[in-house]
Amino acid sequence: MTRMSNYNIRPKDLTDQEFFYGHKACAGCGATIAVRLALKVLGERTFSVLPANCMSAVSFIYPQMAFATNAMIAPFPATGAMLSGVAAGAKALGLKDFQTVGFAGDGGTADIGFQALSGAIDRGDDILYICYDNEAYMNTGIQKSGLTPYGTKTTTSPAGENLPGSVKHKKNMFEIVAAHGIAYAATASIGYPNDFLRKLNKAKSVRGPVYLHILASCPTGWGSKTELSVELAKDAVDSGLWYLAEYENDEFKLNVNPKEFASVENYLSKQGRFKHLKEEDINVIIEHRDKKWEKMRKTWL
Amino acid sequence: MRPKVRAYKRPDKISDYPSTPAFESGHLVSKNAGWRTFKPVVDPEKCVGCLRCYLVCPDGVISRTEDNKVEIDYDFCKGCGICAHECKLDAITMKKEADEDE
Secondary structure: OOOHHHHOOOHHHOOOOOOEOOOOOOOOOHHHHHHHHHHHHHOOOEEEEEOOOHHHHHHEEOOEEOEOOEEEEOOHHHHHHHHHHHHHHHHHOOOOOOEEEEEEEHHHHHHOOHHHHHHHHHHOOOOEEEEEEOOOEOOOOOEOOOOOOOOOOOOOOOEOOOOEOOOOOOOOHHHHHHOOOOOEEEEEEOOOHHHHHHHHHHHHHOOOOEEEEEEOOOHHHHOOOHHHHHHHHHHHHHOOOOOOEEEEOOEEEEOOOOOOOOOHHHHHHOOHHHOOOOHHHHHHHHHHHHHHHHHHHHHOO | OOOOEOOOOOOOOHHHOOOOOOOOOOEEOOOOHHHOOEEEEEOOOOOOOOOHHHHHOOOOOEEEOOOOOEEEOOOOOOOOOHHHHHOOOOOEEEEEHHHHHO
């Protein structure tokens, strides 16, 4: 922890400038917190690439432009490819001291944008890919994605007598990315903003591909109160349903290892998308969590 | 420091439109204040300037003042209430917009 704490940023050291301002996202949107903080750390000389997702839908509304840095919209599956292209183009122009960042949602990362991301990591391009994970395709009206957790009610995984909503657990996106032998990868949560700032600061200094996966709540899709957005993202980590970890030099490292998990029921009950869950469904979630943590604690500490 | 809101002049002729699908960044023409039913009000007596609210504001409308407190840009606050909920000292309270007029 001492080695890595060098990258800590205090909130008062952040720039006063706002690079993501006046967007039309829903009140209490978690993803906008992730984008806003990321741009504050990365700075003005940043090229942002956004595929089709909420963040591009709420900011590029002609003649309004909420990004105060360079930003462009990529085709849905092309975030990784476009990032590589922007980095190569900037290099060809002889630009120095710039950042290239992509903000893709969970569907745009784990499903649709996956091959371009994999290719960009494989090429070893100097890019930063941020996946903001709100656990479904929220922009198009809450459809199930590869990162939707078990028991989630979405429009394409309805809950009823026979099904508890989504019947698959979240894809292990972080480990899949790490398996490429990426320069640096980390998970984060908007409930732990200081941890996210540190990882961004570290990502800024790493040469080569970097992947950050941040859990960002969505009041509209999660059926939660707007003021609970940050609390829910924190609860997810405290209850063990999400984890804060890093991957570097072929090694995983777990950043937070709770002695005792907070209540899973408490986390689930604050969200409309889990309201239908029966006790046996919650037990499936807890069982899956325990299995995952047993493995992480064995090899990631 | 935030981008300024500028008046939008409707194009009269085709050459007034941007010539490519590119546009100036940080160009704001409308506010978000009308989205709000409750507004956050900071109590400067209770605020110690921990900047937790500043970190977790989705719209970035909370900024630092010179005396190490926070102030809110009501032109763009959507009234989500995260700042009031996350403040450990209850220095921010959500007040109903209409109450001010009474």
